[in-house]
Amino acid sequence: MSMTDPLLSVEDIVVDFQTRAGKARVLDHVSLEVESGEILGIVGESGCGKSMTALSIMGLVPDPPGRVTSGSIRLDGVELVGMDHERLRRIRGKDIGMIFQEPMSSLNPVFTVGEQIAESVRLHENASPRAAMDRAIAMLRAVEIPEAELRARAYPHQLSGGMRQRVMIAIALACRPRVLIADEPTTALDTTVQAQIFDLLQDLQSDMGTAIILITHDMGAIAELADTVAVMYAGRVVEKGTVETVLSSPQHPYTQGLITCVPHLEPDPPAERSELMEIPGVVPALTDLGRGCAFAPRCRATIDRCGVEKPALLPSEDAHLTACWVAQGGAQR
Amino acid sequence: MSLWRTIATRIGYGVLLLLAVLVLNFTLISVAPGDIADSIAGDMGGADAEVMDEIRARYGLDQPFFVQLWRYMSGVFTLDLGYSYFFNTPVTELVLERLPATLLLVFSSQIIAIALGTLLGVMAAKNPTGIVNVVVSFLALFGFAAPVFWTGILLIIAFVSVFPIFPVGGMQDVTVEGGFFIKALDVLYHLILPMITLSSIYLALYSRLARASMQEVLGADYVRTARAKGVPERSVLYKHALKNALGPVITVAGLQFASVISGAVVVETVFSWPGLGTLALQSILARDTPTIMGILFYSSLVVIAFNILTDIVLRLVDPRIKAG
Ligand SMILES: Nc1ncnc2c1ncn2[C@@H]1O[C@H](COP(=O)(O)OP(=O)(O)OP(=O)(O)O)[C@@H](O)[C@H]1O
Ligand SMILES: [Mg+2]
Numbered sequence: 001m002s003m004t005d006p007l008l009s010v011e012d013i014v015v016d017f018q019t020r021a022g023k024a025r026v027l028d029h030v031s032l033e034v035e036s037g038e039i040l041g042i043v044g045e046s047g048c049g050k051s052m053t054a055l056s057i058m059g060l061v062p063d064p065p066g067r068v069t070s071g072s073i074r075l076d077g078v079e080l081v082g083m084d085h086e087r088l089r090r091i092r093g094k095d096i097g098m099i100f101q102e103p104m105s106s107l108n109p110v111f112t113v114g115e116q117i118a119e120s121v122r123l124h125e126n127a128s129p130r131a132a133m134d135r136a137i138a139m140l141r142a143v144e145i146p147e148a149e150l151r152a153r154a155y156p157h158q159l160s161g162g163m164r165q166r167v168m169i170a171i172a173l174a175c176r177p178r179v180l181i182a183d184e185p186t187t188a189l190d191t192t193v194q195a196q197i198f199d200l201l202q203d204l205q206s207d208m209g210t211a212i213i214l215i216t217h218d219m220g221a222i223a224e225l226a227d228t229v230a231v232m233y234a235g236r237v238v239e240k241g242t243v244e245t246v247l248s249s250p251q252h253p254y255t256q257g258l259i260t261c262v263p264h265l266e267p268d269p270p271a272e273r274s275e276l277m278e279i280p281g282v283v284p285a286l287t288d289l290g291r292g293c294a295f296a297p298r299c300r301a302t303i304d305r306c307g308v309e310k311p312a313l314l315p316s317e318d319a320h321l322t323a324c325w326v327a328q329g330g331a332q333r
Numbered sequence: 334m335s336l337w338r339t340i341a342t343r344i345g346y347g348v349l350l351l352l353a354v355l356v357l358n359f360t361l362i363s364v365a366p367g368d369i370a371d372s373i374a375g376d377m378g379g380a381d382a383e384v385m386d387e388i389r390a391r392y393g394l395d396q397p398f399f400v401q402l403w404r405y406m407s408g409v410f411t412l413d414l415g416y417s418y419f420f421n422t423p424v425t426e427l428v429l430e431r432l433p434a435t436l437l438l439v440f441s442s443q444i445i446a447i448a449l450g451t452l453l454g455v456m457a458a459k460n461p462t463g464i465v466n467v468v469v470s471f472l473a474l475f476g477f478a479a480p481v482f483w484t485g486i487l488l489i490i491a492f493v494s495v496f497p498i499f500p501v502g503g504m505q506d507v508t509v510e511g512g513f514f515i516k517a518l519d520v521l522y523h524l525i526l527p528m529i530t531l532s533s534i535y536l537a538l539y540s541r542l543a544r545a546s547m548q549e550v551l552g553a554d555y556v557r558t559a560r561a562k563g564v565p566e567r568s569v570l571y572k573h574a575l576k577n578a579l580g581p582v583i584t585v586a587g588l589q590f591a592s593v594i595s596g597a598v599v600v601e602t603v604f605s606w607p608g609l610g611t612l613a614l615q616s617i618l619a620r621d622t623p624t625i626m627g628i629l630f631y632s633s634l635v636v637i638a639f640n641i642l643t644d645i646v647l648r649l650v651d652p653r654i655k656a657g
Contacts, residue, residue: 060557060560060561085566089564089566090563091563092560092561092562092563093562093564097561098561100554100558100561106554106557106558108555108558108577109577109651109652109653110576110577110651110652110653111576119562120562120563120564123562123564155652155653157652168558171558171562172561
């Protein structure tokens with residue numbers, strides 16, 4: 001741990017949603033940090049709060065019904081939670097860029113892609129329309145779109161899914177942000193395009209030195225790209241550490257389950273692989289999480305304490321953090 | 334390029350439609366009982382059969398139906414819509430003299446209804462718990478429930494009788510003297526009440542439509558993208574969201590245009606606005622067939638032209654709409 005603040009630090013963020021079924025704690029004391037030039041991976045099943053973590057960093061949690069109840073998010077030491085709207089707006093798109101999950105619907109259908117990239121340059125750098133459009137074309141080249149001048153004048157519906165996601169990346173990177181949040185940038189794309197997008201992100205990152213938060217279901221991508229990883233479950237971070245330690249010795253049963261889902265990471269027998277998938281109910285409803293560990297109902301190694309008290313995120317064996325009573329007990333033993 | 338093709342195709346269809354409308358109107362009016370001879374005889378307090386036959390022969394009404402239709406249609410191709418028995422004027426001259434007043438009323442009320450309706454819709458969608466939302470719901474209730482003539486009469490009672498702010502009717506005050514600008518102001522002064530009356534129904538329609546459309550668009554992913562880029566909220570609403578939400582409003586405005594013209598007929602009658610509506614009423618009462626036909630011809634022409642215009646605007650707003 002260095003004495004200086006990390007580039008971006010998220011500390012004990014709590015996000016609550018008012019739903020018809022009652023209050024849902026969508027993020028429960030989530031803490032993350034990412035350094036300049038580093039890639040942080042966030043993994044977890046659908047609905048565990050990955051996108052909401054990203055939105056809370058962007059200051060875009062839909063309010064109402066959602067609300068950042070407590071916690072702190074600092075960019076270079078500057079607090080973002082509770083910052084006034086105008087100042088936050090100037091940071092969005094300039095210092096923090098975001099690529100969204102849905103490339104098909106995330107671009108505005110009635111503006112050309114060139115305009116959409118140029119807009120943030122005009123907004124944040126006071127560039128002339130001409131200069132902004134030149135930058136847009138340069139960005140289209142940077143994300144390896146052929147015939148960039150021509151494509152700049154295309155509307156989103158004239159481009160393929162992979163092209164649109166490249167355009168999204170160009171928008172997010174147009175102002176050379178210090179942090180890029182990529183929320184499942186490849187989910188909707190076929191596998192060859194997925195690989196291309198990941199390569200592209202890695203290249204851009206080493207060129208620009210941007211810190212990337214990479215949200216994905218894909219443990220393989222994490223293994224390949226990320227430096228550190230945070231595993232989320234039901235709105236909490238359950239395991240966190242460098243990719244090597246977490247992937248080679250996962251402490252939390254949930255992480256272990258996720259890793260066994262990826263054949264080439266751990267060639268376990270298929271029986272064990274399907275175990276996690278077999279448990280009915282999947283992620284519990286966030287409106288009525290009990291007192292205990294949210295994963296306990298699906299866990300294969302519970303002790304009494306798991307049902308009554310939420311485990312804290314504490315260092316285990318090799319200095320990475322785990323929120324599991326069993327793993328922590330094992331470490332003390 | 335393909336825009337021009339679309340326009341050409343639309344104009345082609347428009348001409349065909351116009352011909353069909355003419356034939357249909359002509360047929361309907363010929364099968365309706367009573368003609369100009371009955372009307373003239375009525376005015377004279379009765380006439381014998383010989384005189385009636387003479388009148389019919391003079392206007393060609395003694396000819397078989399298809400001969401009459403053929404004569405009329407060949408006239409139309411040379412833009413000769415016949416001669417008004419009642420007003421003693423060529424129909425085209427008569428209609429073109431009244432058309433601008435109607436167009437002024439129709440377009441001004443549509444512009445007000447679309448602009449104000451869209452603005453209200455955006456404001457209501459932006460803040461679902463705000464007062465504007467209640468206003469839109471109330472407007473919708475009122476606009477759909479109240480017939481135009483009733484709204485018109487209500488406004489006359491309020492702003493002519495009780496608070497004498499506006500003139501009771503007409504389009505100009507002949508005693509007003511001055512240059513073009515003064516005259517224009519005078520027309521505007523006379524226009525306000527009929528315009529509000531005619532726009533009331535459509536204001537209700539468009540504001541509700543714009544609200545629903547905006548509510549949907551504001552939940553779209555690309556609106557979130559705009560916010561993530563740091564676009565100011567005003568620009569998120571009025572640029573990114575509104576340009577997407579306008580489609581349904583423009584489409585419905587195009588579809589409604591025919592009904593706006595018939596609404597104008599009622600409003601003109603209430604406010605004695607000297608447009609096509611008052612002319613239509615007079616010529617129907619006089620059984621002045623050529624004039625009625627002429628009015629129908631020109632209003633169909635306006636409706637068709639407006640629909641072509643709608644198509645063009647829609648294509649300019651939304652690049653996804655293809656020629657067809
Ligand atoms: N508008 C909302 N109202 C109520 N709950 C919401 C709302 N938006 C999200 N949530 C809840 O927040 C939780 C976290 O959602 P989030 O989108 O962050 O999941 P995720 O991890 O990104 O999942 P995925 O992998 O499917 O993208 C989910 O349980 C979801 O039900
Ligand atoms: Mg998500």
